[in-house]
Amino acid sequence: MRSSHSFAMLVLAVLAVTAGIQHAPFLDTGFWSTDDFQQLNILARAHAAGSLAFRPTLAGGYMANPLLGLEFRAFGLDPRPYVLVNLAVHVLNAFLAYLLVNALLHNRRGAFLSALLFVLSVGSYGKNLTFAMGVSSLFYAMAVLLGTLFYVLNEKRNAGKPVGLWAFAAYVIFFGSLFMRGGTFSLLASFVFYNIFFARERGRPVLHTNLVVCLGLAAATLVVRMVQENTPPTAVDTGAFLRNLPGYLILMVFPLHQSELLSTAPGWVRAVYALAPIIRVVVGMSILSYSLFGLIFGNRTIRFYIAWMYVMVVPFAVFRYPSDWLNLRFLYLVSLGFCVLLTTGTLYAFKLLSHHRRRRLVPFAIPAFYVLLSAALVRQLDRKNEVLADAPSTQEWRAQIAAQLER
Numbered sequence: 001m002r003s004s005h006s007f008a009m010l011v012l013a014v015l016a017v018t019a020g021i022q023h024a025p026f027l028d029t030g031f032w033s034t035d036d037f038q039q040l041n042i043l044a045r046a047h048a049a050g051s052l053a054f055r056p057t058l059a060g061g062y063m064a065n066p067l068l069g070l071e072f073r074a075f076g077l078d079p080r081p082y083v084l085v086n087l088a089v090h091v092l093n094a095f096l097a098y099l100l101v102n103a104l105l106h107n108r109r110g111a112f113l114s115a116l117l118f119v120l121s122v123g124s125y126g127k128n129l130t131f132a133m134g135v136s137s138l139f140y141a142m143a144v145l146l147g148t149l150f151y152v153l154n155e156k157r158n159a160g161k162p163v164g165l166w167a168f169a170a171y172v173i174f175f176g177s178l179f180m181r182g183g184t185f186s187l188l189a190s191f192v193f194y195n196i197f198f199a200r201e202r203g204r205p206v207l208h209t210n211l212v213v214c215l216g217l218a219a220a221t222l223v224v225r226m227v228q229e230n231t232p233p234t235a236v237d238t239g240a241f242l243r244n245l246p247g248y249l250i251l252m253v254f255p256l257h258q259s260e261l262l263s264t265a266p267g268w269v270r271a272v273y274a275l276a277p278i279i280r281v282v283v284g285m286s287i288l289s290y291s292l293f294g295l296i297f298g299n300r301t302i303r304f305y306i307a308w309m310y311v312m313v314v315p316f317a318v319f320r321y322p323s324d325w326l327n328l329r330f331l332y333l334v335s336l337g338f339c340v341l342l343t344t345g346t347l348y349a350f351k352l353l354s355h356h357r358r359r360r361l362v363p364f365a366i367p368a369f370y371v372l373l374s375a376a377l378v379r380q381l382d383r384k385n386e387v388l389a390d391a392p393s394t395q396e397w398r399a400q401i402a403a404q405l406e407r
Contacts, residue, residue: 007108008098008099011095011098011115012091014112014116015091015115018116018120019087019090019091019094019119020087022120022126022375022378023087023090026083026129026385027083027084028080029083030079030390030394031389031397032131032385032386032388035131035133036131036132039068039133040401041397041400041401043068043069043072044072044401044404044405047073047405065135065136068132068135071085071132071135083129083132086132089139090129092142093145094115094118094119095115096142096146097114097115097118097336098111098112098114098115099111100149101114101115101301101336103149103152103153104300104304105340107347109347113343113346113347114336114339115339117343117367117371120371120374121374121378122342122367122370122371123252123253123334123338123339124252124328124331124332124334124335125328125377125381126374126381127327127328127329127381128329130385131385137332140180140182143177143187144186144333146173147170147174147190148187148191150166150170150173151166151190151194151210152194153166154166154167154210155202159204160204160209160210161209162210171213173187174187174214181315182315184218184221185314185315186311186315186333187214188215188218189307189311190308190311191210191211192206193304193308194304195208197301197307198300198304201300240317240319240320241317241318244313244316244317244318244326245310245313245314245317246287248317248326249284249287250280250284251331253283253287254279254280254283255328255377290341291306291310294306294341295307301340302341302344306341308337309337309338312334312336345366346366349363
């Protein structure tokens, strides 16, 4: 037990150092996001009026983000602490990812490598860490990871009973998700897929007590929300959903789409983008083929994380965006599944080639490529944000908010 705890602390330390090195460029970049300035402006007005109250609703969302409100009280208009908080939450999320993957995979080395890729922003490419409002999605991910971990530990250590420390912790997180847009869906999906893919290990029905209770709470919340708003549920844009769901998975594997970064990218990057339609079809077919193969022939952990990738992007796939653009920040939680699949595939290929002294290292080329790709995108993203932070419109926003604080 002591050895296990020592290894876990070592993992946490390595993740923290790695995250700091990878994302250090973000620390000296000022506020640049319009979303940040809009929320900071709301908070500054509330501060001037002597009130920073936040009232949660079952519809999810707030007039101003409560987490950002606490930071605003502490940090004001100093951008660096906001990024440090984001980085700290990201490290904790990576550590939770390690604990969750290890609980399912029963392989500390595989869980560590998955968490290492995740903390390096492989698949999500660091956008959530670059702006103050990113703390919202980072805590969203923490709630899903923590709630799923507690649910799994309750199934493993408490036989899935609805009474006990692990069950109580899972219920607390789930109850909190009722006030978080999309969080309830993500947690329910995690619980359902765990019950399905680990049915033999659990030895209990899929619709066991805890899942039934959570489904009932979610249904009751939906009814209350409809009564409060006096409107039917918002219709889903089916066309946007069918386009965005595969689009996000393709973007995770092939992170190149129309954006401001592309206009300043090297010539060879723009040349690759010219071939993007063909590449996306190939990548999309590869993802679909791997998913089907993994769901049919993979072990239960592989199946769980394949399903995780698809389900975690669902709450964000309903939004309509300009042609050929998707929001990288929504890939944050989705990317964990990608990191797990990269790791398990690499370790399996390494094992198959273990009797070849040199060729056994070849499988590590793929995760290494994504680590380098993530590092390059992090730095390119930071250069773009520095330009935005120095723009006249940004300085005007800062002056306006500072003036409200001085009243």
